[in-house]
Amino acid sequence: MTESFDYFVISKTLQCWYEQNKRELPWRETKDPYAIWISEVILQQTRVNQGYDYYLRFIRRFPNVKALAKASEDDVLKQWQGLGYYSRAHNLHAAAKQIEEIFHGEFPKKYSDILSLKGIGEYTAAAIMSIAYREPFAVIDGNVLRVISRLFMIEEPVNSVRGKKKIAAIAHAILDPQHPEIHNQAIMDFGATLCKPKQPKCNDCPLQVHCLAFAKNVVSEYPVKNKSTKITNRYFHYFHIIHNDHTYLCKREANDIWKNLYEFPLIETSKPSTFIELQNTASFTRLFGANHDILFTHQSHVKHILSHQIIYADFYKVEIPDSENFSLPDKFQKIPAEYITDFPVSRLIHKYMENY
Template identity: 50%
Template sequence: MNNTTDALSQISNILTKWYIENKRDLPWREITDPYKIWISEIILQQTRVNQGMSYYLRFIERFPTVKTLAVADEDEVLKYWQGLGYYTRARNLHKAAKKIVSDFEGEFPKLHADILKLAGIGVYTAAAICSFAYNQPYAVVDGNVYRVLSRLFGIETPIDTGSGQKEFAELAQNLLPTQQPGLHNQAIMEFGALQCTPGLPDCVKCPLNTFCKSLQNNNINNLPIKSQKTKVTSRYFNYLFIEYQGNTFIQKRTQKDVWQNLWEFPLIESNHLLTDKELIDNQFSNSLFEKVNNITISKISNPMKHVLSHRVIYAQFITISLAELPTGLSELKQIPISELDNFAVSRLMELFLETLTK
């Protein structure tokens, strides 16, 4: 198939017709509020629709406007994001909301260039907001769109290269109609999510099967192509859940690392999960409990595995009961155990806290 204007127009029309008949009913659709569209797009960057729905509704209920988000405390924003992961997204939302209030009088900007300057907004998100909220002709290219275009046009250029991203961006823009670009963008993304799926797509029922190059070449399951595999590293976290007269101790992760600005128990990171003897002999542990004799390790949780995009974290939670308060804990925040739910923590911490209530 030649990429003629006629053929591209046909494909767009078929996609739009399919979308109108098959689209899911989602709360961020059929709206033009750029703020709500922005929130939905950021949530869906690393989260499946069925998981993100409740978080979106809860987040919008608490922060219904840019201004309410901008004036909120970051800890509260992170708490409402808890469970979604990739917390940089929440911190960038908060930072961008503050910029919108300070630089745009609280009104979400309309110019593509201005939207791109906001923290956490890249080419895809800017295109989504501009097309969905303002019906501006910017083509979206996300994972679903890469898959649809690579299969439909038989493109074997790796999508994780500069040349590949440029090729797909140009093709997506050429496919975009000048009329109702937002509808087209919604359609091609939904088509990738529901019809042209990663595994075992139903090509027989596909309305674009007569156009599909990869179907003709029996190459569906090999596209799209990535040139590199993500290197995954393992890390080992030993958390100290310290009990003292109904209280416990937490600290905020301030380094530029996973879960930045979230709260956690004192942490010993090591090259393996430590035994009880290794915990007692550990230098950090000794500094916390210096000159205290009555330290009891009452429980060590089963190992937990938490998979992130570039790393796998193996963790265990060590419950330590104290009869007296050591001075080494003075740098930590002491709170009642019953108030742990008030603090924004990682999903890994959240899973452990759930065991305390069982």
């Protein structure tokens, strides 16, 4: 590629490829900024196949900003259950309320106004501006970073400020201002399906002749990345209590993973712990006292991987005789066992519930 390389050709090639290969998806049939916003948020950190049904359910349940703003938090989290990264659902809900209150229910049309909404960053704002309003804003997601990093052999790590700046400048330079909505969707789809993280389909690639990494046979070395952040191990011990056809759930209210989702009574330890070790903790005594008639059965041990944490979870079934006078502090809700699935829970708890 030379100084005088015509960016226009890259964009036109991408758009041409897209017209022939684009996936038919419901959010591509609309120019409604609300629907585009929902789809973009669902598809962050989520594969299209998985996000597809969530999108349809979410839009059916909350067809517009007003419906979402008026919904209860539990309802929003329940629709989101299983998608992970629950802060996305909290932010969607909060932003819908902002639109109702600040913008009188009208989805904002200015980039700076969209960017002022809770949880909306440059990527989502650019996607809404370009796809809903056809304004020339280049989107830069993981796919775009990878494609540009390979095409132009960007040496700066894509997760560094300098790398991102450099790629953003190129992304804006190659954007077709006449058709920003097609260009943006084309480059993201191209990255997702052709210029994939592993085993990119270089032999089928219409940009092959323009690709520096391909020309130098170093595709696998791009994108360059800084070493990822440290992973923390956590050890959870959950107690699925059964007493008089009721069980107990508690809302996670701390600023931690799964905020405002429900879970069984939990003891978290700083290292792996056997049941005997757990029994000797103050937390265990606070939950169960010294009652000897309770039957504890270890149900499962699960390794649950999140982006920066690995949760090692043990589930215990706790059977308390009906005649026993048992209760837990107020923060635990006593609920009939058959209503347990009405509560929004993490994917970890949801998987347990499916099996027990």
